[in-house]
Amino acid sequence: MIAAALVLLPATVVAQKGKPPEKGAKKLYCWDQDGQRVCADALPSEAAGRKREEISARSGMRTAEVQGELTPEERAAQAEEESRKRLEAMAEESRRLTEQALLSTFDSEDDLRRVFAERVTLVDNSIETARYNITSLREGLVSLLRTAAERELSGQKVPDKLAADIRQRHAQLLYHQLLQRNFERQRAALGEEIESTLERYRALKGTPAGRDAAATQ
Structure with a gap:
């Protein structure tokens, strides 16, 4: 050495x-x-x-x-980042398709809604996963803090590893809270995109809001 x-x-x-x-x-x-x-x-x-x-x-x-081997937390963060990028790519592709084939491809609003169904499911699942992770991380952080507090109250030194674990768990909690807010913003934007696309479709088809195009034929 x-x-x-x-x-x-x-x-x-x-x-x-x-x-x-x-x-x-x-x-x-x-x-x-x-x-x-x-x-x-x-x-x-x-x-x-x-x-x-x-x-x-x-x-x-x-x-x-x-680069070292990824920890379970780093692998989870990498998977969530890949999920975020996949959602963004799907959003871009969906916008391209709806602009190019809004009239020629879809015979009804239901057909158009199905284009967005997979994206809606993915974003909703991502939100639920983030909420689950936040709950789990918060519970783990509370447990670590309680252990550290008990040692301090009894006059014992908080071990360096315990202090490092607390810092790491807190950083992970903040990261997943940021992810949840990002997914929730994506969901709100997606809802607005669906409605605006449906409005464009209705205007191009001459279909009143809330009525299927086929019902007017």
Whole structure:
């Protein structure tokens, strides 16, 4: 282990973009462990899944940055982000289709409403999932805070891990609350989009509001 190696490296050097490593050149591995920066000339097995930097021992330049394995929370956040992007892509595609084929494709308002049905379901499900996650995270945070408070009241020190867990759980709670508000805004905007599209359809068809186009034929 070369624990002091990072101290010898200028901060400006560590922050530079990586360069291709020289063939056969020795390098240092640096990662965060238990709130501290650790550097070594060999990567132990327990650090293999962590996010780390690889630094040339010869030049002091960063040669690579390896992303660590995702935690369950990070995987959940990634899945929700992909869901958000998928919803946005579906929204754009739906708008394109309704503008191009509003009259030629749909014989009735019911046909037009079915275009939006999948989007409505996805957004509603996303809102419910966010609410469930918020409830679960809030309950977990309250439990952690209660444990920390009991230790303080009994004159004991709050362990660093417990304090870190509280901070992490609070950050997750704020993130999912933001997601819920975002999904709720999407749902409100979707409702407005459906109504405005139906109004355009009725105007183009000459159909009074609330009546199916076929009923006027």
